[in-house]
Amino acid sequence: MKRxxxxxxxxxxxxxxxxxxxxxxMQYPVFPWILADYDSEELDLNNAKAFRDLSKPMxxxxxxxxxxxxxxxxxxxxxxxxxxxxxxCTHYSSAIIVASYLVRMEPFTQTFCSxxxxxxxxxxxxxFSIKKEWESSSRDxxxxxxxxxxxxxxxxxxxxxxxxxxxxxxxxxxxxGDVILPPxxxxxxxxxxxxxxxxxxxxxxxxxxxxxxxxxxxYKQQGSAAVEAINVFHPYFYDDQVDLxxxxxxxxxxxxxxxxxxxxxxxxxxxxxxxxxxxxxxKHSSGKDSAASSPATxxxxxxxxxxxxxxxxxxxxxxxxxxxxxxxxxxxxxxNKLLIPPDWSKLFCWGYDDFSCALGNYGAEKTxxxxxxxxxxxxxxxxxxxxxxxxxTGGTSSxxxxxxxxxxxxxxxxxxxxxxxxxxxxxxxxxxxxxTYNVIVSGSRDRTCIIWDFNTxxxxxxxxxxxxxxSAVSINDLTLWKTEFRRLQVTKNDGGRPAEKNGYKWERHLxxxxxxxxxxxxxxxxNQRSPAVTALGISRYHAGASSVWRTFPxxxxxxxxxxxxxxxxxxxxxxxxxxxxxxxxxxxxxKFIAQFDRC
Numbered sequence: 001m002k003r004x005x006x007x008x009x010x011x012x013x014x015x016x017x018x019x020x021x022x023x024x025x026m027q028y029p030v031f032p033w034i035l036a037d038y039d040s041e042e043l044d045l046n047n048a049k050a051f052r053d054l055s056k057p058m059x060x061x062x063x064x065x066x067x068x069x070x071x072x073x074x075x076x077x078x079x080x081x082x083x084x085x086x087x088x089c090t091h092y093s094s095a096i097i098v099a100s101y102l103v104r105m106e107p108f109t110q111t112f113c114s115x116x117x118x119x120x121x122x123x124x125x126x127x128f129s130i131k132k133e134w135e136s137s138s139r140d141x142x143x144x145x146x147x148x149x150x151x152x153x154x155x156x157x158x159x160x161x162x163x164x165x166x167x168x169x170x171x172x173x174x175x176x177g178d179v180i181l182p183p184x185x186x187x188x189x190x191x192x193x194x195x196x197x198x199x200x201x202x203x204x205x206x207x208x209x210x211x212x213x214x215x216x217x218x219y220k221q222q223g224s225a226a227v228e229a230i231n232v233f234h235p236y237f238y239d240d241q242v243d244l245x246x247x248x249x250x251x252x253x254x255x256x257x258x259x260x261x262x263x264x265x266x267x268x269x270x271x272x273x274x275x276x277x278x279x280x281x282x283k284h285s286s287g288k289d290s291a292a293s294s295p296a297t298x299x300x301x302x303x304x305x306x307x308x309x310x311x312x313x314x315x316x317x318x319x320x321x322x323x324x325x326x327x328x329x330x331x332x333x334x335x336n337k338l339l340i341p342p343d344w345s346k347l348f349c350w351g352y353d354d355f356s357c358a359l360g361n362y363g364a365e366k367t368x369x370x371x372x373x374x375x376x377x378x379x380x381x382x383x384x385x386x387x388x389x390x391x392x393t394g395g396t397s398s399x400x401x402x403x404x405x406x407x408x409x410x411x412x413x414x415x416x417x418x419x420x421x422x423x424x425x426x427x428x429x430x431x432x433x434x435x436t437y438n439v440i441v442s443g444s445r446d447r448t449c450i451i452w453d454f455n456t457x458x459x460x461x462x463x464x465x466x467x468x469x470x471s472a473v474s475i476n477d478l479t480l481w482k483t484e485f486r487r488l489q490v491t492k493n494d495g496g497r498p499a500e501k502n503g504y505k506w507e508r509h510l511x512x513x514x515x516x517x518x519x520x521x522x523x524x525x526x527n528q529r530s531p532a533v534t535a536l537g538i539s540r541y542h543a544g545a546s547s548v549w550r551t552f553p554x555x556x557x558x559x560x561x562x563x564x565x566x567x568x569x570x571x572x573x574x575x576x577x578x579x580x581x582x583x584x585x586x587x588x589x590x591k592f593i594a595q596f597d598r599c
Contacts (some may be wrong), residue, residue, distance in 0.1 A: 394428025
């Protein structure tokens with residue numbers, strides 16, 4: 001209601017409260033079909049016709065099919081048995097539906113085959129096209145009223161046949177492989193997921209999602225409201241209408257259990273009254289504007305005249321080394337000092353002549369505790385403090401050291417080495433940690449970045465292709481970067497990708513995503529199924545382009561260039577504003593140019 005969490009998060013909370021879980025395919029989380037436009041070259045999220053009618057169940061999306069379901073309801077006598085009066089004798093979520101969606105990934109491949117008698121289904125009945133699946137469940141098939149699963153909004157891998165499974169060929173001779181995507185996805189599963197998630201968080205869906213919640217989790221799930229909404233399923237689908245323990249007949253009990261196993265079960269009812277609509281963007285329930293609760297419509301650099309300078313609390317005595325933006329103001333400390341979250345009142349300091357380190361209070365010159373253990377690992381060049389009990393350091397020894405700090409009554413007592421991470425062959429120059437994704441990224445003079453797992457303190461992947469020493473790394477918890485496709489006309493002499501028949505081709509560019517609101521962040525919670533971690537590595541003197549890597553749930557890592565406008569070498573700076581990192585290119589004339597494409 002208050003726009004404090006995303007639509008995706010809220011639907012996951014409701015599914016969990018209703019007893020839905022990833023651990024049971026018969027009780028898998030259920031998500032709605034969002035879009036109805038699977039034909040356009042470009043997806044227009046400002047057009048209401050591009051969206052599915054969320055106030056109606058899937059069986060009522062098409063008027064002709066709706067009338068048939070209504071007719072079925074009144075033709076059947078309600079005798080309390082298998083022929084009970086209902087609109088639908090199949091369900092919108094079942095084990096076979098979930099397995100069919102995820103059949104291209106293990107272990108769901110084997111699960112699907114076991115449910116199908118040991119082999120794949122006929123090719124024409126397999127999940128092979130987003131558009132065909134929508135047409136089947138919304139219009140064409142009287143026994144298909146399926147909804148979606150959460151994976152449609154964050155996991156591109158289930159749309160790709162990475163395992164080269166042989167599903168066979170359809171009647172028209174088409175061999176099944178990757179799922180056929182809508183034209184607006186440009187043949188890219190990642191682009192489909194990005195736009196699909198954007199549609200889920202759009203203003204239209206935010207304004208109408210409560211209607212779908214009423215159907216699935218609310219007062220329209222049962223009773224007269226369900227009849228009026230064309231939303232009545234067979235009584236065996238409702239957990240509270242069938243008490244298996246009271247049924248003495250073993251044959252009838254087996255029949256009911258098989259019925260539920262094959263066709264699914266209604267989620268637990270959470271609401272008995274109409275679910276309130278989500279508040280208008282930027283408004284609290286009190287009616288007052290709230291910038292914190294609404295995502296920024298445009299990034300800050302489109303409103304430069306409105307920017308105001310803010311003073312730092314403490315007077316600095318040297319070069320700035322760390323900046324933190326808090327609700328109470330901007331905090332900054334000198335080079336070789338690091339503010340420690342979450343209250344930012346403590347400092348970790350290094351860079352002393354004897355290679356020692358220390359802990360202190362922000363704003364106080366007195367050092368609280370000095371540790372000499374760091375001296376065994378050479379000169380410390382960088383550090384990261386994800387919390388009050390962990391410090392990560394890197395330096396001339398080429399290793400990344402993870403330290404644990406023990407404290408007594410808010411006073412540090414000892415600093416013990418937990419793990420030494422080997423991977424770089426030259427000095428480690430920069431470090432960053434993300435508690436959201438539980439990863440560490442280190443940059444080095446060997447021109448590489450390495451991703452480490454923060455939980456297990458083990459190697460994950462190496463990011464290469466830098467032309468100079470890596471001087472800064474950043475992990476973006478908000479997925480700041482995205483790819484955008486542009487249609488370009490191709491000449492006959494173009495030696496790039498082959499053109500389409502009409503003389504055009506699509507090119508993918510990295511652009512800045514508008515979702516910069518801190519309200520979209522996962523609040524520091526571990527999220528193992530999140531769509532991507534964006535790790536950005538920057539060379540201090542890098543001609544032409546930097547690289548952005550995106551790590552996906554499959555463990556795959558891809559690199560994409562951040563293209564600059566000229567081939568001159570430029571000094572790259574990283575500026576942190578309100579926990580969002582922007583990259584500015586500094587040209588020889590000392591003018592800063594924001595290198596972003598407008599989304």
